[in-house]
Amino acid sequence: MKIYVCVKSVPDSAATIRIVGRNQFDEHITFIINPYDEHAIEEAMRLRATNEKAEVIAVCVGRAEAAGSLQSALAMGADRGIHVTTDDAVDSFITALALKAAILADGQPDIIFTGKQSIDAEGFQTMFRLGAVLGVPVATNVTAFALQDGIATVDCEMEAGGRAVFRMPLPCIIAAGKALNNPRYPTLPDIMKARKKPIQTLALASLDLPTPSAGMEVIGLRPAVEDRRRHIIAGTGEQAVAELIRLLREEARVL
Amino acid sequence: MNKQYDAIIIGAGVIGCPIAYELAKMGYKTLNIDKLAGAGAGSTAASCAIVRAHYSTEDGVAMAYEGFKYWLDWENYLGNVKDEKGLAKYMNTGSLLIKSQGHDWRKVKKNYDAVGVKYEEWSVEKIKEMIPVYELDEHWPVKRPEDPAFFDPPTKTLEGGIFCPEGGYVNDPELSSHNIQRAAEAHGAEFLFNAEVVEIHSQEGRVVGVTLKDGTRIDAPVIVNAAGPHSFKINQMLPAVWEGCNIKTKALRHEVMHCPSPEGYDYFNEGYHTSDGDIGCYYRPEVGNMFLVGSEDPECDPQVWPDPDDFYAGKGGPGENNQLTESQWKAQCYRLALRVPTLRVPNQPRGVVDLYDCSDDWIPIYDKSDVKGFYLAIGTSGNQYKNAPVVGIMMAELIDACEKGLDHDAQPYQFTLPHLGRTFDTGFFSRKREINYDSSFSVNG
Numbered sequence: 001m002k003i004y005v006c007v008k009s010v011p012d013s014a015a016t017i018r019i020v021g022r023n024q025f026d027e028h029i030t031f032i033i034n035p036y037d038e039h040a041i042e043e044a045m046r047l048r049a050t051n052e053k054a055e056v057i058a059v060c061v062g063r064a065e066a067a068g069s070l071q072s073a074l075a076m077g078a079d080r081g082i083h084v085t086t087d088d089a090v091d092s093f094i095t096a097l098a099l100k101a102a103i104l105a106d107g108q109p110d111i112i113f114t115g116k117q118s119i120d121a122e123g124f125q126t127m128f129r130l131g132a133v134l135g136v137p138v139a140t141n142v143t144a145f146a147l148q149d150g151i152a153t154v155d156c157e158m159e160a161g162g163r164a165v166f167r168m169p170l171p172c173i174i175a176a177g178k179a180l181n182n183p184r185y186p187t188l189p190d191i192m193k194a195r196k197k198p199i200q201t202l203a204l205a206s207l208d209l210p211t212p213s214a215g216m217e218v219i220g221l222r223p224a225v226e227d228r229r230r231h232i233i234a235g236t237g238e239q240a241v242a243e244l245i246r247l248l249r250e251e252a253r254v255l
Numbered sequence: 256m257n258k259q260y261d262a263i264i265i266g267a268g269v270i271g272c273p274i275a276y277e278l279a280k281m282g283y284k285t286l287n288i289d290k291l292a293g294a295g296a297g298s299t300a301a302s303c304a305i306v307r308a309h310y311s312t313e314d315g316v317a318m319a320y321e322g323f324k325y326w327l328d329w330e331n332y333l334g335n336v337k338d339e340k341g342l343a344k345y346m347n348t349g350s351l352l353i354k355s356q357g358h359d360w361r362k363v364k365k366n367y368d369a370v371g372v373k374y375e376e377w378s379v380e381k382i383k384e385m386i387p388v389y390e391l392d393e394h395w396p397v398k399r400p401e402d403p404a405f406f407d408p409p410t411k412t413l414e415g416g417i418f419c420p421e422g423g424y425v426n427d428p429e430l431s432s433h434n435i436q437r438a439a440e441a442h443g444a445e446f447l448f449n450a451e452v453v454e455i456h457s458q459e460g461r462v463v464g465v466t467l468k469d470g471t472r473i474d475a476p477v478i479v480n481a482a483g484p485h486s487f488k489i490n491q492m493l494p495a496v497w498e499g500c501n502i503k504t505k506a507l508r509h510e511v512m513h514c515p516s517p518e519g520y521d522y523f524n525e526g527y528h529t530s531d532g533d534i535g536c537y538y539r540p541e542v543g544n545m546f547l548v549g550s551e552d553p554e555c556d557p558q559v560w561p562d563p564d565d566f567y568a569g570k571g572g573p574g575e576n577n578q579l580t581e582s583q584w585k586a587q588c589y590r591l592a593l594r595v596p597t598l599r600v601p602n603q604p605r606g607v608v609d610l611y612d613c614s615d616d617w618i619p620i621y622d623k624s625d626v627k628g629f630y631l632a633i634g635t636s637g638n639q640y641k642n643a644p645v646v647g648i649m650m651a652e653l654i655d656a657c658e659k660g661l662d663h664d665a666q667p668y669q670f671t672l673p674h675l676g677r678t679f680d681t682g683f684f685s686r687k688r689e690i691n692y693d694s695s696f697s698v699n700g
Binding site for chain 1: 406515517573578580584592593600602603
C-alpha cells in the first residue's frame with residue numbers, strides 16, 4: 001500500500017511578516033511544516049501501523065529550503081520524501097499538477113493525505129485540484145477516518161457544527177482537520193533517523209507539466225489591519241457569564 | 256511646583272519593586288517610574304524565575320539562600336497584603352545541579368557547606384530512580400547540532416548530582432512584582448506607569464529630579480536605576496555615572512524554549528529544576544506539562560547585544576529581533592534531548608525571547624554612583640530574580656546609610672542577611688571593582 005502525504009513549507013505563525021515590494025514578503029523568517037499537514041502525517045502513520053506492507057511517502061513542492069519541512073515529516077515517521085524544487089511562487093493549479101506528476105512517477109497511490117488548508121495562502125484549493133487532475137474523490141476537514149475493504153469512511157466537520165459522513169473508494173484524498181488526531185512530536189532519535197531517510201529531488205521544470213487550464217497570481221500583499229475591540233461586560237458574575245455566552249454565540253459565533 | 260518624593264526608582268520590575276517596598280517601610284516617600292503599563296511587565300515577565308542556591312562565589316550562594324526564605328514565606332514577606340490579582344506561587348520542586356565539567360560543582364559544594372545550604376548528594380542511580388526520563392551520559396564539551404560531533408555516541412557516564420530540596424521556581428514572575436508593588440503601596444509607595452524618564456537632573460554633583468517624555472518634572476534627592484535591560488541608557492544620561500563605572504552593563508538577547516514532556520511522564524508535577532552544565536542548559540517544569548529550557552551560555556552559543564528599544568520594537572533581522580530563531584531552538588531542544596532522549600520536539604518553535612541586563616562579569620552592580628543621590632541596582636545578568644527580596648533590603652539599607660553620610664566607596668556597607676545572620680561586604684557588588692574572575696561568566700552568576 002502506498003500512502004502519500006502532501007506537505008507544504010509555510011512561515012511560522014509566530015513570525016512577523018514584513019511585506020516587500022508589491023507581492024512578496026521578507027523570507028528571513030522561520031519556516032515550518034504546515035501544521036494541518038502534521039495531522040495528515042499522523043493519520044498516515046496510524047494507517048501504516050495497521051498494514052505491514054504500507055509505505056508513507058511525503059511529497060513537497062517548494063524552494064530548496066522547504067526540505068526542512070520534509071525532514072519534519074520524515075522525523076514524524078514518513079519513510080521517504082519527494083521534493084519538487086522550484087524557486088518560483090507556484091499557484092494551486094501548478095502545485096496540483098506537480099504533485100500528480102511526482103506521485104505517479106513514483107507509484108500508484110492507494111490514498112493521499114493532505115492538510116485541510118495551508119496556514120499561509122489559505123487557498124483551500126490544492127487538494128481539490130489534485131483530486132480533479134487525478135480523477136479521485138476528495139473529502140476535506142476530516143475529523144474521523146476509517147478504512148475497511150478498500151472503502152474509506154470519513155466524518156467531515158461542516159459549517160456551524162454540522163457533520164457530513166462520506167464513503168469513498170480508494171484511491172482518494174483525505175484533507176485532515178485539526179480534530180482528526182493529535183500529531184506525534186518526534187524525539188531526537190527520530191530526528192536523527194530521519195536524516196538518513198532518502199529524499200528524491202525533482203526539478204519542477206524537469207516534470208514536463210501540461211499547461212494548466214488557468215492560473216492565479218498574487219498581485220498585491222497588504223498587512224492585515226487588526227480590529228480588536230474591547231468589550232467590557234458589566235453586571236454580577238452570573239449576568240456577565242450569560243452576556244459573555246450570548247456574545248460568543250451571536251457576535252463571535254464561536255459557540 | 257514640581258512633585259516631590261524622597262526617592263525615585265526608575266523601573267518597576269522585580270528589582271525596582273522590592274527597593275521601593277523596603278524604602279517605604281523605612282519611611283521614604285517613593286515613586287517608581289516605568290515606561291511599561293504595569294509592574295514586572297518588562298524583562299521580569301520573561302524570567303524563568305528559578306530559585307536555586309548554586310553560585311560560583313560564597314557570597315553569591317549566601318545571598319541566594321537568604322532569598323529562599325522569602326519565597327518560601329511569600330505572604331509574610333508581603334506583610335499579608337491583599338492583591339486583587341492573587342499571589343504568585345512558589346513551586347518548591349527542589350533543584351538538581353548535575354555534576355559535570357560545565358560547572359565547578361566542587362566549589363558549589365564547598366560554598367553550600369560554608370553557608371549551611373541544605374543539600375543531598377545524588378548518585379547516578381538515585382537520579383535515575385527519581386527522574387526516570389534522564390539519561391546520564393556525558394556529552395561534554397557543549398556543542399550545537401550544526402557540529403557533526405554533536406551526534407557522536409557518548410562514551411562516559413556522569414558522576415551524579417547535588418540536590419537542593421528548597422529550590423524551585425516562581426510560577427508567575429510578573430505577578431510576583433505586582434504583589435510587591437501592592438505591598439509597597441500599603442506603606443505609601445507610589446507607582447507611575449506608561450511614563451519614560453528622558454532626563455536626569457543634577458545640581459552641584461547631586462541628583463535633584465527627572466523629566467518624563469511628556470515634559471513632566473518630578474523631583475527627588477535620591478534616584479535609583481533599576482531599569483533592567485535599559486540600565487545602561489539610564490546611566491548614560493549622567494556622564495559622570497557612566498564614566499565612574501568600571502563595570503558596565505548592556506542588554507543581551509536570550510531565548511528560552513518550551514518542549515512537551517515525554518509521553519507518560521508528569522514532569523510538571525514530578526520534575527525538578529535542573530542545572531545541567533554538561534549540555535549547557537537549565538530546565539524546569541512549566542504549565543502544560545512542558546520543559547522550559549534555557550541556555551547556560553556555553554562558549555558555542557552566539558551572544559547578541561541589541562539596542563533594547565530596537566529589540567522590543569521588533570527591529571533587526573533573525574537572531575537580533577524579539578523572535579525565536581530556528582538554530583537556537585534546535586540547539587537548546589536537541590541538547591536537552593541528549594539528557595531526555597524521549598523528549599518530544601515540536602516542529603514549530605515555541606518559547607520566549609527577551610533581554611538580560613548583563614554586566615561585564617555577570618555579577619550585578621548594587622552600589623552608589625559617582626553622582627550623589629544616584630544609586631545602581633543593575634547588571635542582574637539573568638541570575639538575580641531569586642535574590643530580588645534580599646536586594647530590596649540591601650539596597651534600601653545601603654541607600655539610607657549613604658544618605659546619612661557613609662562613604663561607601665571607602666568603607667563599603669556591611670550587610671547582614673536577616674535570616675542567615677551572616678554579614679557580607681557589599682563592596683563585592685561595587686561598580687568600581689575589577690572584573691571578578693571567580694564568576695562563571697554565564698547566567699549561573
